[in-house]
Amino acid sequence: MIRVGIIGATGYAGIELVRLLCGHPDATITQIISQSFVGKKISDVYPHLKGILDIECRELNTDELPAQCDVVFTSLPQGTSSEVIPPLYSAGCTIIDLSADFRFHDAAVYEQWYKMPHPAPQLLPDAIYGLPELHRTDIAKARLVGNPGCYPTATLLGLAPAVKVGAIDTNSIIVDAKSGVSGAGRASSLEYSFCECDEDMKAYKVAQHRHTPEIEQELSILAQNDVVISFTPHLIPMKRGILATIYATLKNDLSLEGLLNIYGNFYKDEPFVHIYENGTLPSTKAVAGSNHCHIGLTVDQRTHRIIITSAIDNLVKGAAGQAVQNMNIMLNLSETAGLALPGYYI
Numbered sequence: 159m160i161r162v163g164i165i166g167a168t169g170y171a172g173i174e175l176v177r178l179l180c181g182h183p184d185a186t187i188t189q190i191i192s193q194s195f196v197g198k199k200i201s202d203v204y205p206h207l208k209g210i211l212d213i214e215c216r217e218l219n220t221d222e223l224p225a226q227c228d229v230v231f232t233s234l235p236q237g238t239s240s241e242v243i244p245p246l247y248s249a250g251c252t253i254i255d256l257s258a259d260f261r262f263h264d265a266a267v268y269e270q271w272y273k274m275p276h277p278a279p280q281l282l283p284d285a286i287y288g289l290p291e292l293h294r295t296d297i298a299k300a301r302l303v304g305n306p307g308c309y310p311t312a313t314l315l316g317l318a319p320a321v322k323v324g325a326i327d328t329n330s331i332i333v334d335a336k337s338g339v340s341g342a343g344r345a346s347s348l349e350y351s352f353c354e355c356d357e358d359m360k361a362y363k364v365a366q367h368r369h370t371p372e373i374e375q376e377l378s379i380l381a382q383n384d385v386v387i388s389f390t391p392h393l394i395p396m397k398r399g400i401l402a403t404i405y406a407t408l409k410n411d412l413s414l415e416g417l418l419n420i421y422g423n424f425y426k427d428e429p430f431v432h433i434y435e436n437g438t439l440p441s442t443k444a445v446a447g448s449n450h451c452h453i454g455l456t457v458d459q460r461t462h463r464i465i466i467t468s469a470i471d472n473l474v475k476g477a478a479g480q481a482v483q484n485m486n487i488m489l490n491l492s493e494t495a496g497l498a499l500p501g502y503y504i
């Protein structure tokens with residue numbers, strides 16, 4: 159069995175990792191690392207784990223952890239991950255980081271958007287952007303993966319085939335995305351409390367959200383050109399789920415059938431990406447609790463635009479599930495191990 163440690167297991171993304179790994183056939187959780195709950199059983203912090211995982215939360219010890227774990231997931235705030243990762247990486251651990259710290263090729267871009275110096279820029283050349291549908295071969299060779307953000311996962315999966323084949327004008331891309339409140343993490347602040355969020359919907363960080371450069375980095379690689387997008391996130395009164403509605407101008411007279419062919423070919427061997435073909439459109443309910451991404455395509459003949467809808471669960475394909483998928487690839491396990499169950503639906 160592969161021994162796994164989770165640093166930041168007591169957060170929402172971390173505890174989703176725990177849930178998925180409890181059902182993984184080849185991995186066992188040996189270390190649960192926390193900051194606020196050291197000495198408590200994880201099943202006392204999260205009672206749904208009682209009788210399933212009752213181990214104690216420990217304080218981080220970067221000298222001891224490498225001998226206790228083969229793989230370490232870091233699910234910590236931005237800036238904190240890249241402080242703890244260097245000694246673990248030097249000691250030989252395989253690391254999947256759920257923060258933004260290892261998603262960028264250029265430390266200057268990170269520093270501009272995250273407004274802090276990058277604590278470990280020397281490791282950026284070793285880190286691979288962990289979107290398997292785009293970088294599977296490199297992920298398989300990597301020992302450090304920067305797991306993508308939730309909005310970038312939904313957006314990039316929705317756009318990748320069209321951008322790769324040059325079907326759309328990449329200057330015309332508009333991403334209008336909605337997220338459930340768990341996307342903001344467990345640490346509470348007034349704006350995410352029940353009475354503030356319930357029965358409300360609002361845009362936030364318009365034209366300045368930190369996921370913008372992450373999406374642009376990957377689209378630019380696909381287009382082999384600098385791509386700039388408009389991205390507007392919204393907070394909606396749900397616990398989980400992201401729906402990205404993406405608009406772009408078509409370059410040629412492509413029919414819906416033509417687009418379905420392009421998308422079908424691009425994703426033909428992908429276990430977790432599904433294109434809707436019968437005129438229906440995806441919704442967050444269909445992916446809640448699963449590692450799947452559902453994509454719907456519409457061609458608006460009047461405006462000559464493609465409208466793509468892409469749905470994921472922010473905590474699964476947008477965080478913990480994708481991290482497990484990356485672990486499976488890095489360790490040459492079956493890519494779907496621990497991720498085979500369907501979502502909740504209800």
Ligand SMILES: NC(=O)C1=CN([C@@H]2O[C@H](COP(=O)(O)OP(=O)(O)OC[C@H]3O[C@@H](n4cnc5c(N)ncnc54)[C@H](OP(=O)(O)O)[C@@H]3O)[C@@H](O)[C@H]2O)C=CC1
Nearest residue numbers: 166168169170171192193194233234257341343344345477
């Ligand atoms: N929520 C989501 O949908 C997504 C989250 N992510 C990323 O995953 C990471 C975790 O997010 P999320 O689970 O939502 O956040 P939470 O706020 O729910 O959890 C944060 C975790 O980090 C630990 N922590 C916080 N500050 C420190 C510190 N200074 N030193 C050590 N540990 C610390 C907390 O420990 P303790 O509880 O012990 O205090 C907790 O376990 C973030 O980088 C986030 O951006 C990525 C994609 C989607």
Ligand SMILES: CC(=O)N[C@@H](CCC(=O)OP(=O)(O)O)C(=O)O
Nearest residue numbers: 257258307308337338339341342
């Ligand atoms: C609803 C909500 O607040 N969502 C978070 C995105 C969470 C995420 O994926 O963030 P990282 O890139 O930091 O890992 C936000 O908009 O900042």
